[in-house]
Amino acid sequence: MNTEPEYTLSVIGLGEIERRLLATLTRISTKSGRRWRFADDAATAEPDALIIDPLVSFAHPQVQQALASGHPTLVGFRRSQLQSRVNVLTLNSPVRPTEFEQLLAVLTERLDESLDRRRRKSDDSGPAAAAPPHADSSPHDAETPELPANLEPSLAQAIVSIMLEGVGVFGLELHGKLRLILFLPEAYCVVVGPANDGVGGLVEDLRASADAWRWRPLDDEEWIGNVADRERLALATLRWCAGLAMPPGRLHPELSEALAFRLVRWPDFGSLGGSPAGFRLASLMTRAPRSLDELAAAVSGRRGDVIAFLNACHSGDLLVQTPPIVTEPRTLGSQPRRLAEGLIGRLRKALGIVAS
Amino acid sequence: MGVGKTTAIAAVSERPPILTEVRNLDTGSHAKASTTVAMDYGEVTLDGGDRLRLYGTPGQDRFDFMWRVVARDALGIVVLADNSRADPLADTRRYLDVFADAIGKSCGVIGVTRGSEHPNPGVADYAALAAEFELALPVFSVDPRSRRDVLLLLDILFHQIEAMDPPGPGRSVRP
Numbered sequence: 001m002n003t004e005p006e007y008t009l010s011v012i013g014l015g016e017i018e019r020r021l022l023a024t025l026t027r028i029s030t031k032s033g034r035r036w037r038f039a040d041d042a043a044t045a046e047p048d049a050l051i052i053d054p055l056v057s058f059a060h061p062q063v064q065q066a067l068a069s070g071h072p073t074l075v076g077f078r079r080s081q082l083q084s085r086v087n088v089l090t091l092n093s094p095v096r097p098t099e100f101e102q103l104l105a106v107l108t109e110r111l112d113e114s115l116d117r118r119r120r121k122s123d124d125s126g127p128a129a130a131a132p133p134h135a136d137s138s139p140h141d142a143e144t145p146e147l148p149a150n151l152e153p154s155l156a157q158a159i160v161s162i163m164l165e166g167v168g169v170f171g172l173e174l175h176g177k178l179r180l181i182l183f184l185p186e187a188y189c190v191v192v193g194p195a196n197d198g199v200g201g202l203v204e205d206l207r208a209s210a211d212a213w214r215w216r217p218l219d220d221e222e223w224i225g226n227v228a229d230r231e232r233l234a235l236a237t238l239r240w241c242a243g244l245a246m247p248p249g250r251l252h253p254e255l256s257e258a259l260a261f262r263l264v265r266w267p268d269f270g271s272l273g274g275s276p277a278g279f280r281l282a283s284l285m286t287r288a289p290r291s292l293d294e295l296a297a298a299v300s301g302r303r304g305d306v307i308a309f310l311n312a313c314h315s316g317d318l319l320v321q322t323p324p325i326v327t328e329p330r331t332l333g334s335q336p337r338r339l340a341e342g343l344i345g346r347l348r349k350a351l352g353i354v355a356s
Numbered sequence: 357m358g359v360g361k362t363t364a365i366a367a368v369s370e371r372p373p374i375l376t377e378v379r380n381l382d383t384g385s386h387a388k389a390s391t392t393v394a395m396d397y398g399e400v401t402l403d404g405g406d407r408l409r410l411y412g413t414p415g416q417d418r419f420d421f422m423w424r425v426v427a428r429d430a431l432g433i434v435v436l437a438d439n440s441r442a443d444p445l446a447d448t449r450r451y452l453d454v455f456a457d458a459i460g461k462s463c464g465v466i467g468v469t470r471g472s473e474h475p476n477p478g479v480a481d482y483a484a485l486a487a488e489f490e491l492a493l494p495v496f497s498v499d500p501r502s503r504r505d506v507l508l509l510l511d512i513l514f515h516q517i518e519a520m521d522p523p524g525p526g527r528s529v530r531p
Contacts, residue, residue: 236480263492264487265492266493266495268480269495276515280515280518282494282515283463283512286492287520344514344517346402349402350400350403351368351400351510353507
């Protein structure tokens with residue numbers, strides 16, 4: 001009996017004809033031992049490999065959902081006039097069957113290797129580590145109080161977003177335990193730090209998220225030569241980004257919609273990015289605990305934005321949850337409106353500040 | 357002293373601000389040529405003829421009797437901290453000692469000046485200091501010479517005023 005795993009391939013942003021062609025080629029592929037199936041809906045298929053059109057933004061919700069659900073290996077679709085979004089694995093347009101066969105063979109090899117690595121890790125660590133990396137059963141949580149539970153997958157996701165969107169050299173230094181350099185668009189990573197020093201779970205998540213990338217050890221000289229003098233991105237910022245990178249519309253598993261949320265500290269101004277809605281939410285939540293519904297009402301019902309904001313605040317350790325305080329639903333929205341129409345509105349107008 | 361209060365008020369006042377600057381004799385504390393000895397005053401006229409009054413108080417300890425007077429009934433308080441000072445956190449602590457109660461009842465924001473040349477302490481250090489006073493204050497790096505930065509400080513203050521607790525049962529607030 002053939003016990004080799006089967007893999008799922010999906011696409012985002014390609015045309016109907018290209019999709020049909022790839023579906024057919026996947027079905028008749030021989031070099032990869034017919035271990036692939038084609039799924040048309042990338043967002044729900046939890047694909048193992050994802051081909052992305054160069055016109056598609058990685059910020060697109062469908063891409064985010066696909067990346068979050070299955071940690072697929074990414075393949076850039078290369079059109080004649082447009083550079084591929086992904087530089088590691090590419091597929092040229094128009095698609096040629098031989099090239100596609102070769103791509104599937106490479107993907108199969110990489111995914112098999114990845115699976116082996118995870119199996120070995122599972123065998124080494126015992127039952128506690130048997131879950132897939134993004135299920136966050138990491139045994140390292142107790143050793144890394146700086147990283148809240150469940151953060152590692154989203155942190156990895158944030159780093160992967162940087163990988164995918166960026167050009168240049170990026171360095172990551174995490175509490176002196178992990179150093180990571182991303183060379184873009186050459187697209188390989190170098191990493192230093194023992195795998196079990198407290199950030200091993202993060203490293204595994206990164207490997208799972210960016211499986212197609214080359215990983216190799218890094219020495220101090222290389223670190224100093226490439227990134228030591230560059231501007232630093234605070235961990236707080238990265239944590240904020242990690243919260244934002246969580247699946248859209250879904251509260252962090254540690255947050256409850258039944259509770260109210262209060263901010264214990266203001267988010268970093270750079271993280272808020274000058275967003276009036278961010279200012280408004282932060283102002284409301286530092287005054288008193290607010291429910292999700294109240295917050296959504298205060299920003300014109302943009303519930304998804306509020307959830308992303310709450311996730312980011314939680315990832316940044318800025319948030320506490322309290323039992324809800326019963327208030328009349330209209331008061332929160334109406335009071336600022338009254339003020340905005342009155343004194344504050346006139347102040348803004350006189351000073352030339354655009355009202356949020 | 358020398359943090360940029362006068363400059364900040366001048367950046368948003370619609371008329372030349374009234375300044376009470378004299379030659380600085382305390383050059384050991386700060387090298388600036390002049391310093392505020394009474395208070396700075398600027399104005400912004402609103403629709404209907406009302407005027408927003410902006411007061412800047414002298415930063416030196418010997419003028420601390422004025423601080424509470426100016427803070428009384430203030431809608432909000434902006435604390436400017438000069439990061440080039442020897443111990444800017446100690447300076448800010450001194451201001452929060454005085455203003456924490458008023459900020460708790462209204463709202464406030466901390467603007468850190470000269471942060472680009474003097475990155476330490478960082479905004480997180482100021483936020484942590486505010487937390488010691490049980491205040492969750494926004495802390496931003498600002499250039500008081502920039503009208504845009506000063507307006508941003510004020511806008512943050514406005515957002516906080518708008519977010520103040522709605523009236524409880526039995527109280528009424530008229531627009």
